[in-house]
Amino acid sequence: MLLTGNSSFCAVRLNAFPLTRTLFTTPRCQSWFSKLIYPPASTTGASSYAEVNINGPNKCFLPIRNYEELNETLLYSHTTPLILNFTFRGHQKADELTGALNKIVLYETERRINICDVEMDFINNREGVMRFGVTEIPTLVSVRKTLPVDYFCLSAQNGYVNWLQLKAWIEKNADKP
Structure with missing residues:
Protein backbone atom coordinates (compact mmCIF):
# COMPACT_ATOMS: atom_id res chain seq x y z
CA MET A 1 0.00 0.00 0.00
CA LEU A 2 1.28 3.42 -0.90
CA LEU A 3 0.16 6.52 0.94
CA THR A 4 0.86 9.85 -0.69
CA GLY A 5 0.07 13.43 0.05
CA ASN A 6 0.28 15.78 2.98
CA SER A 7 -1.16 15.31 6.46
CA SER A 8 -4.63 16.55 5.48
CA PHE A 9 -5.04 14.32 2.43
CA CYS A 10 -4.17 10.65 1.94
CA ALA A 11 -4.66 8.66 -1.25
CA VAL A 12 -4.52 4.89 -1.28
CA ARG A 13 -3.08 3.18 -4.29
CA LEU A 14 -5.71 0.57 -5.18
CA ASN A 15 -3.64 -1.61 -7.47
CA ALA A 16 -1.62 -2.73 -4.47
CA PHE A 17 -4.63 -4.89 -3.51
CA PRO A 18 -5.90 -6.76 -6.57
CA LEU A 19 -9.62 -7.47 -6.35
CA THR A 20 -10.82 -10.92 -7.24
CA ARG A 21 -14.09 -11.52 -8.99
CA THR A 22 -14.71 -14.82 -7.24
CA LEU A 23 -16.44 -13.02 -4.40
CA PHE A 24 -19.28 -12.01 -6.69
CA THR A 25 -19.80 -15.20 -8.68
CA THR A 26 -21.69 -17.20 -6.08
CA PRO A 27 -25.29 -17.76 -7.14
CA ARG A 28 -27.91 -16.06 -5.01
CA CYS A 29 -31.17 -17.66 -4.00
CA GLN A 30 -33.93 -15.99 -5.95
CA SER A 31 -36.66 -17.63 -3.92
CA TRP A 32 -37.25 -18.94 -0.43
CA PHE A 33 -38.28 -22.07 -2.25
CA SER A 34 -34.74 -23.33 -2.72
CA LYS A 35 -34.54 -23.93 1.04
CA LEU A 36 -35.89 -27.40 1.66
CA ILE A 37 -35.18 -28.31 5.25
CA TYR A 38 -35.19 -32.08 4.97
CA PRO A 39 -33.72 -34.23 3.55
CA PRO A 40 -30.31 -32.70 2.85
CA ALA A 41 -28.51 -33.08 -0.47
CA SER A 42 -27.88 -36.72 -1.21
CA THR A 43 -24.24 -37.56 -0.66
CA THR A 44 -22.83 -40.83 0.54
CA GLY A 45 -23.06 -41.08 4.29
CA ALA A 46 -24.61 -37.64 4.69
CA SER A 47 -27.88 -38.93 6.07
CA SER A 48 -29.24 -42.23 7.26
CA TYR A 49 -32.59 -41.16 5.79
CA ALA A 50 -31.41 -42.02 2.27
CA GLU A 51 -30.93 -45.61 3.41
CA VAL A 52 -34.39 -45.80 5.01
CA ASN A 53 -36.37 -44.64 1.98
CA ILE A 54 -34.73 -46.08 -1.12
CA ASN A 55 -37.62 -45.05 -3.39
CA GLY A 56 -36.65 -41.40 -3.22
CA PRO A 57 -36.86 -38.95 -0.39
CA ASN A 58 -40.11 -37.43 0.72
CA LYS A 59 -39.74 -33.72 1.34
CA CYS A 60 -40.69 -31.57 4.30
CA PHE A 61 -40.95 -27.96 3.14
CA LEU A 62 -40.36 -24.90 5.29
CA PRO A 63 -43.48 -23.61 7.07
CA ILE A 64 -45.78 -21.45 4.95
CA ARG A 65 -46.50 -17.98 6.29
CA ASN A 66 -48.34 -16.28 3.41
CA TYR A 67 -50.48 -17.10 0.39
CA GLU A 68 -47.68 -16.60 -2.17
CA GLU A 69 -45.53 -19.21 -0.44
CA LEU A 70 -48.49 -21.59 -0.48
CA ASN A 71 -48.88 -21.17 -4.24
CA GLU A 72 -45.15 -21.73 -4.84
CA THR A 73 -45.20 -24.90 -2.74
CA LEU A 74 -48.25 -26.24 -4.58
CA LEU A 75 -46.60 -25.62 -7.96
CA TYR A 76 -43.32 -27.22 -6.87
CA SER A 77 -45.06 -30.32 -5.55
CA HIS A 78 -47.36 -30.58 -8.59
CA GLN A 92 -50.58 -29.15 22.27
CA LYS A 93 -52.86 -31.18 19.97
CA ALA A 94 -51.50 -29.45 16.86
CA ASP A 95 -47.90 -30.13 17.91
CA GLU A 96 -48.69 -33.81 18.56
CA LEU A 97 -50.26 -34.16 15.11
CA THR A 98 -47.34 -32.34 13.44
CA GLY A 99 -44.76 -34.57 15.15
CA ALA A 100 -46.58 -37.77 14.24
CA LEU A 101 -47.06 -36.60 10.64
CA ASN A 102 -43.37 -35.77 10.20
CA LYS A 103 -42.19 -39.08 11.66
CA ILE A 104 -44.55 -41.17 9.55
CA VAL A 105 -43.83 -39.38 6.26
CA LEU A 106 -40.07 -39.06 6.69
CA TYR A 107 -39.24 -42.38 8.34
CA GLU A 108 -42.03 -44.96 8.18
CA THR A 109 -43.76 -44.87 4.82
CA GLU A 110 -42.38 -46.28 1.60
CA ARG A 111 -44.79 -44.23 -0.51
CA ARG A 112 -44.10 -40.87 -2.17
CA ILE A 113 -45.64 -37.82 -0.49
CA ASN A 114 -44.46 -34.36 0.58
CA ILE A 115 -45.53 -32.41 3.66
CA CYS A 116 -45.69 -28.76 4.62
CA ASP A 117 -46.95 -26.84 7.65
CA VAL A 118 -49.25 -23.88 7.07
CA GLU A 119 -48.83 -21.69 10.15
CA MET A 120 -52.15 -20.14 11.06
CA ASP A 121 -50.47 -17.72 13.48
CA PHE A 122 -50.04 -15.42 10.47
CA ILE A 123 -53.04 -13.49 9.17
CA MET A 130 -60.82 -20.48 2.51
CA ARG A 131 -59.30 -22.06 -0.61
CA PHE A 132 -59.05 -25.52 0.96
CA GLY A 133 -62.21 -25.36 3.09
CA VAL A 134 -60.52 -25.81 6.46
CA THR A 135 -63.02 -25.30 9.29
CA GLU A 136 -60.95 -26.27 12.33
CA ILE A 137 -57.33 -26.34 13.43
CA PRO A 138 -55.39 -28.67 13.32
CA THR A 139 -56.43 -30.18 10.01
CA LEU A 140 -54.48 -32.13 7.40
CA VAL A 141 -55.41 -31.60 3.75
CA SER A 142 -54.22 -34.02 1.09
CA VAL A 143 -53.59 -32.17 -2.19
CA ARG A 144 -53.06 -33.60 -5.68
CA LYS A 145 -52.24 -31.28 -8.57
CA THR A 146 -53.18 -28.22 -6.47
CA LEU A 147 -56.68 -29.57 -5.65
CA PRO A 148 -57.81 -30.86 -2.23
CA VAL A 149 -58.55 -34.58 -2.18
CA ASP A 150 -59.03 -35.64 1.45
CA TYR A 151 -59.13 -34.22 4.99
CA PHE A 152 -57.98 -35.50 8.41
CA CYS A 153 -59.26 -33.73 11.55
CA LEU A 154 -58.48 -34.57 15.16
CA SER A 155 -62.05 -33.92 16.31
CA ALA A 156 -63.25 -36.70 14.01
CA GLN A 157 -60.67 -38.96 15.70
CA ASN A 158 -61.85 -38.27 19.31
CA GLY A 159 -59.37 -35.43 19.80
CA TYR A 160 -56.16 -37.45 20.03
CA VAL A 161 -53.63 -38.71 17.49
CA ASN A 162 -54.15 -42.36 16.60
CA TRP A 163 -50.86 -43.40 14.98
CA LEU A 164 -52.30 -46.30 12.97
CA GLN A 165 -55.24 -44.31 11.60
CA LEU A 166 -52.95 -41.42 10.66
CA LYS A 167 -50.48 -43.74 8.91
CA ALA A 168 -53.32 -45.46 7.01
CA TRP A 169 -54.68 -42.05 5.94
CA ILE A 170 -51.24 -40.90 4.75
CA GLU A 171 -50.61 -44.09 2.76
CA LYS A 172 -54.10 -43.91 1.23
CA ASN A 173 -53.30 -40.44 -0.17
CA ALA A 174 -49.67 -41.11 -1.19
CA ASP A 175 -48.34 -42.42 -4.50
CA LYS A 176 -47.23 -46.02 -4.65
CA PRO A 177 -43.47 -46.59 -5.00
Whole structure:
Protein backbone atom coordinates (compact mmCIF):
# COMPACT_ATOMS: atom_id res chain seq x y z
CA MET A 1 0.00 0.00 0.00
CA LEU A 2 1.28 3.42 -0.90
CA LEU A 3 0.16 6.52 0.94
CA THR A 4 0.86 9.85 -0.69
CA GLY A 5 0.07 13.43 0.05
CA ASN A 6 0.28 15.78 2.98
CA SER A 7 -1.16 15.31 6.46
CA SER A 8 -4.63 16.55 5.48
CA PHE A 9 -5.04 14.32 2.43
CA CYS A 10 -4.17 10.65 1.94
CA ALA A 11 -4.66 8.66 -1.25
CA VAL A 12 -4.52 4.89 -1.28
CA ARG A 13 -3.08 3.18 -4.29
CA LEU A 14 -5.71 0.57 -5.18
CA ASN A 15 -3.64 -1.61 -7.47
CA ALA A 16 -1.62 -2.73 -4.47
CA PHE A 17 -4.63 -4.89 -3.51
CA PRO A 18 -5.90 -6.76 -6.57
CA LEU A 19 -9.62 -7.47 -6.35
CA THR A 20 -10.82 -10.92 -7.24
CA ARG A 21 -14.09 -11.52 -8.99
CA THR A 22 -14.71 -14.82 -7.24
CA LEU A 23 -16.44 -13.02 -4.40
CA PHE A 24 -19.28 -12.01 -6.69
CA THR A 25 -19.80 -15.20 -8.68
CA THR A 26 -21.69 -17.20 -6.08
CA PRO A 27 -25.29 -17.76 -7.14
CA ARG A 28 -27.91 -16.06 -5.01
CA CYS A 29 -31.17 -17.66 -4.00
CA GLN A 30 -33.93 -15.99 -5.95
CA SER A 31 -36.66 -17.63 -3.92
CA TRP A 32 -37.25 -18.94 -0.43
CA PHE A 33 -38.28 -22.07 -2.25
CA SER A 34 -34.74 -23.33 -2.72
CA LYS A 35 -34.54 -23.93 1.04
CA LEU A 36 -35.89 -27.40 1.66
CA ILE A 37 -35.18 -28.31 5.25
CA TYR A 38 -35.19 -32.08 4.97
CA PRO A 39 -33.72 -34.23 3.55
CA PRO A 40 -30.31 -32.70 2.85
CA ALA A 41 -28.51 -33.08 -0.47
CA SER A 42 -27.88 -36.72 -1.21
CA THR A 43 -24.24 -37.56 -0.66
CA THR A 44 -22.83 -40.83 0.54
CA GLY A 45 -23.06 -41.08 4.29
CA ALA A 46 -24.61 -37.64 4.69
CA SER A 47 -27.88 -38.93 6.07
CA SER A 48 -29.24 -42.23 7.26
CA TYR A 49 -32.59 -41.16 5.79
CA ALA A 50 -31.41 -42.02 2.27
CA GLU A 51 -30.93 -45.61 3.41
CA VAL A 52 -34.39 -45.80 5.01
CA ASN A 53 -36.37 -44.64 1.98
CA ILE A 54 -34.73 -46.08 -1.12
CA ASN A 55 -37.62 -45.05 -3.39
CA GLY A 56 -36.65 -41.40 -3.22
CA PRO A 57 -36.86 -38.95 -0.39
CA ASN A 58 -40.11 -37.43 0.72
CA LYS A 59 -39.74 -33.72 1.34
CA CYS A 60 -40.69 -31.57 4.30
CA PHE A 61 -40.95 -27.96 3.14
CA LEU A 62 -40.36 -24.90 5.29
CA PRO A 63 -43.48 -23.61 7.07
CA ILE A 64 -45.78 -21.45 4.95
CA ARG A 65 -46.50 -17.98 6.29
CA ASN A 66 -48.34 -16.28 3.41
CA TYR A 67 -50.48 -17.10 0.39
CA GLU A 68 -47.68 -16.60 -2.17
CA GLU A 69 -45.53 -19.21 -0.44
CA LEU A 70 -48.49 -21.59 -0.48
CA ASN A 71 -48.88 -21.17 -4.24
CA GLU A 72 -45.15 -21.73 -4.84
CA THR A 73 -45.20 -24.90 -2.74
CA LEU A 74 -48.25 -26.24 -4.58
CA LEU A 75 -46.60 -25.62 -7.96
CA TYR A 76 -43.32 -27.22 -6.87
CA SER A 77 -45.06 -30.32 -5.55
CA HIS A 78 -47.36 -30.58 -8.59
CA THR A 79 -46.29 -34.11 -9.55
CA THR A 80 -46.12 -35.51 -6.00
CA PRO A 81 -49.03 -35.58 -3.54
CA LEU A 82 -48.74 -32.99 -0.79
CA ILE A 83 -50.14 -32.91 2.73
CA LEU A 84 -50.81 -29.42 4.07
CA ASN A 85 -50.82 -29.29 7.86
CA PHE A 86 -52.91 -26.30 8.98
CA THR A 87 -51.59 -25.73 12.49
CA PHE A 88 -50.93 -23.29 15.35
CA ARG A 89 -47.49 -23.30 16.96
CA GLY A 90 -47.56 -24.06 20.67
CA HIS A 91 -50.99 -25.72 20.63
CA GLN A 92 -50.58 -29.15 22.27
CA LYS A 93 -52.86 -31.18 19.97
CA ALA A 94 -51.50 -29.45 16.86
CA ASP A 95 -47.90 -30.13 17.91
CA GLU A 96 -48.69 -33.81 18.56
CA LEU A 97 -50.26 -34.16 15.11
CA THR A 98 -47.34 -32.34 13.44
CA GLY A 99 -44.76 -34.57 15.15
CA ALA A 100 -46.58 -37.77 14.24
CA LEU A 101 -47.06 -36.60 10.64
CA ASN A 102 -43.37 -35.77 10.20
CA LYS A 103 -42.19 -39.08 11.66
CA ILE A 104 -44.55 -41.17 9.55
CA VAL A 105 -43.83 -39.38 6.26
CA LEU A 106 -40.07 -39.06 6.69
CA TYR A 107 -39.24 -42.38 8.34
CA GLU A 108 -42.03 -44.96 8.18
CA THR A 109 -43.76 -44.87 4.82
CA GLU A 110 -42.38 -46.28 1.60
CA ARG A 111 -44.79 -44.23 -0.51
CA ARG A 112 -44.10 -40.87 -2.17
CA ILE A 113 -45.64 -37.82 -0.49
CA ASN A 114 -44.46 -34.36 0.58
CA ILE A 115 -45.53 -32.41 3.66
CA CYS A 116 -45.69 -28.76 4.62
CA ASP A 117 -46.95 -26.84 7.65
CA VAL A 118 -49.25 -23.88 7.07
CA GLU A 119 -48.83 -21.69 10.15
CA MET A 120 -52.15 -20.14 11.06
CA ASP A 121 -50.47 -17.72 13.48
CA PHE A 122 -50.04 -15.42 10.47
CA ILE A 123 -53.04 -13.49 9.17
CA ASN A 124 -51.81 -13.77 5.56
CA ASN A 125 -52.85 -17.44 5.52
CA ARG A 126 -56.59 -16.75 5.64
CA GLU A 127 -56.90 -17.16 1.87
CA GLY A 128 -55.42 -20.65 2.09
CA VAL A 129 -57.97 -21.64 4.73
CA MET A 130 -60.82 -20.48 2.51
CA ARG A 131 -59.30 -22.06 -0.61
CA PHE A 132 -59.05 -25.52 0.96
CA GLY A 133 -62.21 -25.36 3.09
CA VAL A 134 -60.52 -25.81 6.46
CA THR A 135 -63.02 -25.30 9.29
CA GLU A 136 -60.95 -26.27 12.33
CA ILE A 137 -57.33 -26.34 13.43
CA PRO A 138 -55.39 -28.67 13.32
CA THR A 139 -56.43 -30.18 10.01
CA LEU A 140 -54.48 -32.13 7.40
CA VAL A 141 -55.41 -31.60 3.75
CA SER A 142 -54.22 -34.02 1.09
CA VAL A 143 -53.59 -32.17 -2.19
CA ARG A 144 -53.06 -33.60 -5.68
CA LYS A 145 -52.24 -31.28 -8.57
CA THR A 146 -53.18 -28.22 -6.47
CA LEU A 147 -56.68 -29.57 -5.65
CA PRO A 148 -57.81 -30.86 -2.23
CA VAL A 149 -58.55 -34.58 -2.18
CA ASP A 150 -59.03 -35.64 1.45
CA TYR A 151 -59.13 -34.22 4.99
CA PHE A 152 -57.98 -35.50 8.41
CA CYS A 153 -59.26 -33.73 11.55
CA LEU A 154 -58.48 -34.57 15.16
CA SER A 155 -62.05 -33.92 16.31
CA ALA A 156 -63.25 -36.70 14.01
CA GLN A 157 -60.67 -38.96 15.70
CA ASN A 158 -61.85 -38.27 19.31
CA GLY A 159 -59.37 -35.43 19.80
CA TYR A 160 -56.16 -37.45 20.03
CA VAL A 161 -53.63 -38.71 17.49
CA ASN A 162 -54.15 -42.36 16.60
CA TRP A 163 -50.86 -43.40 14.98
CA LEU A 164 -52.30 -46.30 12.97
CA GLN A 165 -55.24 -44.31 11.60
CA LEU A 166 -52.95 -41.42 10.66
CA LYS A 167 -50.48 -43.74 8.91
CA ALA A 168 -53.32 -45.46 7.01
CA TRP A 169 -54.68 -42.05 5.94
CA ILE A 170 -51.24 -40.90 4.75
CA GLU A 171 -50.61 -44.09 2.76
CA LYS A 172 -54.10 -43.91 1.23
CA ASN A 173 -53.30 -40.44 -0.17
CA ALA A 174 -49.67 -41.11 -1.19
CA ASP A 175 -48.34 -42.42 -4.50
CA LYS A 176 -47.23 -46.02 -4.65
CA PRO A 177 -43.47 -46.59 -5.00
